[in-house]
Structures are given as C-alpha cells and as structure tokens.
Amino acid sequence: MKKLLTTSFVYCILGLFAGVYYREITKYNNFTGDTQLSVLHTHLLMLGMFMFLIVLMLEKNFGIMKSKKFKLFYYIYNLGLLLTVGLMVFHGTMTVFGKETGAAVSGIAGLGHILLALGLVFLFLTVYERLKVKG
DSSP states (O other): OHHHHHHHHHHHHHHHHHHHHHHHHHTTTTTSSOOOOOHHHHHHHIIIIIHHHHHHHHHHHHOOGGGGHHHHHHHHHHHHHHHHHHHHHHHHHHHHTTTTOHHHHHHHHHHHHHHHHHHHHHHHHHHHHHHHOOO
C-alpha cells in the first residue's frame, strides 16, 4: 500500500510542478495563446495523484495487489501516463516557443492514451477478480 501512496505523492509533486512550469514559461516568454501546458497540471493531479489514491482504497478494501493482473495495470498505466504527459510537456513547450511539432508527436501521444486505456482494462479485470475472491 505504501507503493500506491508514494506513486500518488510523486504525481502530486509533478502536478504542482507542472502548474508552476506553465505559469513561469508562459510569463517569461510573454505567451498568451493556447498550449497543452495549461492542462498538464490537472492531468497529473487527476490521472496520477487522485487515481492512485482511489487505487489505494481499492487495495485496502479488496486486496487488489494480490492479483497478477495488478502489476500489468500498474506498469502499463504509469507508462501510458508518463508518455502522455511527457509529450504534452514537449508539445506545449514547443508551442510557447513558436515551433511546430510533427505528426509523430501526436502519434506517440496517442500511444500513451492507448496504454492508459489498456491499463484501465487491467484495473477493472483485477477488481472483478478480487470481488469474486472476496465473495
């Protein structure tokens, strides 16, 4: 359970840092347009911090970490989230600097979203499995 709380805390720190990064980089560059950096803060807090606080409660109530599928959820979901937000940082920063990004950036970000979805599927499979065991 400590692993889940630590994961949540790391995403909390990243989310807070992302908010500061967005504010400072746009202010320093006098940027007033739209950028993906504006939603990076909420993505990290909701899909990272709050998600793993919810998973912590599922672990407390159903022991979901005992399932072999849990490891698949944990690593695939985290990889997908880090890939997604990493590309958001890259794309958003390039937007602030007035640079274009290619289609590959969108494609890799799409891969991150696919991994997030796959991770969620494994989470649901894990919870269903543990519900059967708990009866």
